[in-house]
Amino acid sequence: MIRGVIIGALLLLFGGLRLPIESSLTEQHRSAYFHQARLGLDLREQIGQLGFLAALSGFRSLVADVVFIQAHVAWERTEWGRVLLLFRQATTLQPRSVLFWDMAAWHMAWNASVAALHDEALPNDLVRRKAQREYIDLGKDFLERGIKNNPDRPQLYESLARLYKEKLQNHAAAATCYARAAALPGAAEYDNRFAAYELSFAPGHEREAYEALRRLYDLGEHERLPTLLTRLKFLEEKLGIPLYERIPDKEK
Amino acid sequence: MAELQHRSFSLGRIAALTGNTFTELVRLKVFYFLLIFALLLIGNSLFMARLSFQQEFQVLKDVSLGAMSIFTSLLAIVATAQLLPRDLEDRTIYTILAKPVPRYEYLIGKLAGVLLLLGLSILAMSALFLALLFVREQMLMSETLRETAGLRPEQVQAAIRSLEESAFNANLLPGIVIIYLKAALLAALTLFISTFASSNIFTIVVMVFIYFIGHLQATAREYWLQEHGGGWLAKTFLALVALAFPDLQLFNLVDDIVAGTAIPPGLFAQTAVLGCVYTSVYLFFAWVSFHGKAL
Numbered sequence: 171m172i173r174g175v176i177i178g179a180l181l182l183l184f185g186g187l188r189l190p191i192e193s194s195l196t197e198q199h200r201s202a203y204f205h206q207a208r209l210g211l212d213l214r215e216q217i218g219q220l221g222f223l224a225a226l227s228g229f230r231s232l233v234a235d236v237v238f239i240q241a242h243v244a245w246e247r248t249e250w251g252r253v254l255l256l257f258r259q260a261t262t263l264q265p266r267s268v269l270f271w272d273m274a275a276w277h278m279a280w281n282a283s284v285a286a287l288h289d290e291a292l293p294n295d296l297v298r299r300k301a302q303r304e305y306i307d308l309g310k311d312f313l314e315r316g317i318k319n320n321p322d323r324p325q326l327y328e329s330l331a332r333l334y335k336e337k338l339q340n341h342a343a344a345a346t347c348y349a350r351a352a353a354l355p356g357a358a359e360y361d362n363r364f365a366a367y368e369l370s371f372a373p374g375h376e377r378e379a380y381e382a383l384r385r386l387y388d389l390g391e392h393e394r395l396p397t398l399l400t401r402l403k404f405l406e407e408k409l410g411i412p413l414y415e416r417i418p419d420k421e422k
Numbered sequence: 423m424a425e426l427q428h429r430s431f432s433l434g435r436i437a438a439l440t441g442n443t444f445t446e447l448v449r450l451k452v453f454y455f456l457l458i459f460a461l462l463l464i465g466n467s468l469f470m471a472r473l474s475f476q477q478e479f480q481v482l483k484d485v486s487l488g489a490m491s492i493f494t495s496l497l498a499i500v501a502t503a504q505l506l507p508r509d510l511e512d513r514t515i516y517t518i519l520a521k522p523v524p525r526y527e528y529l530i531g532k533l534a535g536v537l538l539l540l541g542l543s544i545l546a547m548s549a550l551f552l553a554l555l556f557v558r559e560q561m562l563m564s565e566t567l568r569e570t571a572g573l574r575p576e577q578v579q580a581a582i583r584s585l586e587e588s589a590f591n592a593n594l595l596p597g598i599v600i601i602y603l604k605a606a607l608l609a610a611l612t613l614f615i616s617t618f619a620s621s622n623i624f625t626i627v628v629m630v631f632i633y634f635i636g637h638l639q640a641t642a643r644e645y646w647l648q649e650h651g652g653g654w655l656a657k658t659f660l661a662l663v664a665l666a667f668p669d670l671q672l673f674n675l676v677d678d679i680v681a682g683t684a685i686p687p688g689l690f691a692q693t694a695v696l697g698c699v700y701t702s703v704y705l706f707f708a709w710v711s712f713h714g715k716a717l
Contacts, residue, residue, distance in 0.1 A: 173710070173711065173715075176710065177710055180707060180710065181707065182666065184703055185664065185665025185666055188696075188699075189643070189664065189665070191692075191696065192643065192669045192696075193643065195672050195689070195692055196640055196672065198692070199672070227633065227634055227637050228491060228637055228670065228671070228673075228674045228677075229491075229492070230674075230677050231484045231488065231676070231677035231680055231681070232484050232485065234484075235480070235481045235484045235485065238477070238481070239481070264677065264681055266677075266678050266681035266682065266683055267480065267680075267681040268681075268682065269476050269480055273477075323682070358580070
């Protein structure tokens, strides 16, 4: 009995001693963007009791993978509502996986939106276009939330830039996203160039775009790619740049 | 002839106990789970071939590390839970303790045997996992080179870099070390529970509960430490959970490593030290409980 009391007291004492260490480590994990998953009751309802239990027992990532594979199967069957639901679960369980956010956005903004546009079951073209737009917005929402969870990685900024460019024709926003991606470690070398290209298509940003393209041009031969030269020439004409400041015509 | 002096602490005696415990455990054919692990990996790899290489590698790593974590944790609990009851049943413990072997040496030897078994198991699983990762990477590399044959060299380089980054991540190794330390912690805690448990079934059931509660300890701790965290009854309950149970969630670094998060070396070192401290303290508690106990 006395031994039991002593052990109990020692256990609590040890708990008290490690408390600040554990709290500090948890904080460090959070600041390194770990454990951002929020395992709430709504998620339990979605993934079932067993999946929720597994997620709580240190197999969050594994459960997320299973959900991701289910989403893949749902995509193969073109069950778009289920794809959306499953990707929401997968990204909630594993918010640090860029792949999940990216795939979710791609399925919504590219695949589901096109499927909606050609959906014969919808009554008319107006409804089809509305559904298409809703899926594109869902894709954008996935990418924006993905960026909030992974602000240190360039991939999702690049994907959002592509979405703005190809699906929403918002070139200024695409340029901003490419520029943000370019500022992050591990960014693709074309991000800076693409930011300038997109700016050159954005009405009202011609001067800014010209300066960005010119800066790239001045970096040397390796940046003087055909698209860059074409856009630069176009802007020189549009902005009425003096002849002596223009790039040589042979580069046209 | 010089008189042999009995030493209160002998590494030789501990090594003998460790070797003996390890042999006993190996005879239980616990390594069969490695076969299941290999089948799981190969099956997973074949199934995942239909996904893109980023998806395939992420799922392969998650499944492998998840399986490593569950197998080592289970092995730590089940193998340790039966050590003391088995020795009591076989009466081996009386033979050992009748000799001048202090009880702490007996406990250290038993735990070290389990840790050796866990170490070898995790090494074997890591080797299997890394070999499969390497083979898949090489297969996909040659596929990529074939598909990108006509592209510019920098585009080919970018494709290869992306493939390499998706496959192997240096952070996987510290992640595996942390899985081992979590299993070591669980083994020491199981040894402690088994010193006062009535049977190994009781120990295993208690440990399963501790395993689940341990993953929620951080949540309980945070609610307890919040200023507006409920009534005194709830606060007392949360305080007990926070103080009595280990925080196992701290040892789940692999989820984020697979997702591409880099672990700062300082954080890894602190987690590793915490794991060692837990293991040592639970071993000490086991000794406090076992010391002077009537057998």
